[in-house]
Amino acid sequence: MRADARRNYERLLAAAEELFRRDGTEASLEEVARTAGVGIGTLYRHFPNRDALLEALLREQFEGLRAAAERLTELPPEQALTELLVLFTERITQYRGLPASALAVLRTPGSALYEACHAMNDAGQRLVEHLQRAGVVRADVPARDVLALAASVAWLGEQSGDLEQRERLLRVVTDGFSARSS
Structure with a gap:
């Protein structure tokens, strides 16, 4: 994985961790992407669902x-x-x-x-x-x-x-x- 892709992956995991703890496992994936500072397409490239x-x-x-x-x-x-x-x-x-x-x-x-x-x-x-x-x-x-x-x-x-x-x-x-x- 390229360095920028790896950073995006890690930021997505950190954002999901924060939001899933706060809002539950049904937290908005769009909000996960937004919190990570990436687009929803980037989230779906790393995590298809x-x-x-x-x-x-x-x-x-x-x-x-x-x-x-x-x-x-x-x-x-x-x-x-x-x-x-x-x-x-x-x-x-x-x-x-x-x-x-x-x-x-x-x-x-x-x-x-x-x-x-x-x-x-x-x-x-x-x-x-x-x-x-x-x-x-x-x-x-x-x-x-x-x-x-x-x-x-x-x-x-x-x-x-x-x-x-x-x-x-x-x-x-x-x-x-x-x-x-x-």
């Missing part, structure tokens, strides 16, 4: 979550479950509207975010299965439901803006799929 822009912003975040899920298997199982859910809900709420976007993308093969979401989701599933084998998570709870419930708690916390509620709901959800509660 909103998902491609989100994917570029989230690639490192999702890779970090995937790696964290793999590292969490080294912790005591109860601690690993709690840390997975807290980390997942914190990362997925970094931009307003992201929980809904991530859930939709998991059902949209071919989306720019699809592979990144699935790699993160697969690592989370492996961790939940590890926790099931350790007797921490109920065997009758599919791993995909654990992550879907965490995404739901993240979405609800995002809607209410109440971090205490999110933490409280995470404890309730965690207790619900605890092997001790079955």
Whole structure:
């Protein structure tokens, strides 16, 4: 990539970061381009659609979550479950509207975010299965439901803006799929 194109790319990512945090993932792409100081055509040359822009912003975040899920298997199982859910809900709420976007993308093969979401989701599933084998998570709870419930708690916390509620709901959800509660 030429130096000027690279600068435009970086400015677009910085503008999207700012606007998605403030206005959510449905922020105007025209405003992203304007904030970056480039035309909308430049934005579309780098990012053909909103998902491609989100994917570029989230690639490192999702890779970090995937790696964290793999590292969490080294912790005591109860601690690993709690840390997975807290980390997942914190990362997925970094931009307003992201929980809904991530859930939709998991059902949209071919989306720019699809592979990144699935790699993160697969690592989370492996961790939940590890926790099931350790007797921490109920065997009758599919791993995909654990992550879907965490995404739901993240979405609800995002809607209410109440971090205490999110933490409280995470404890309730965690207790619900605890092997001790079955």
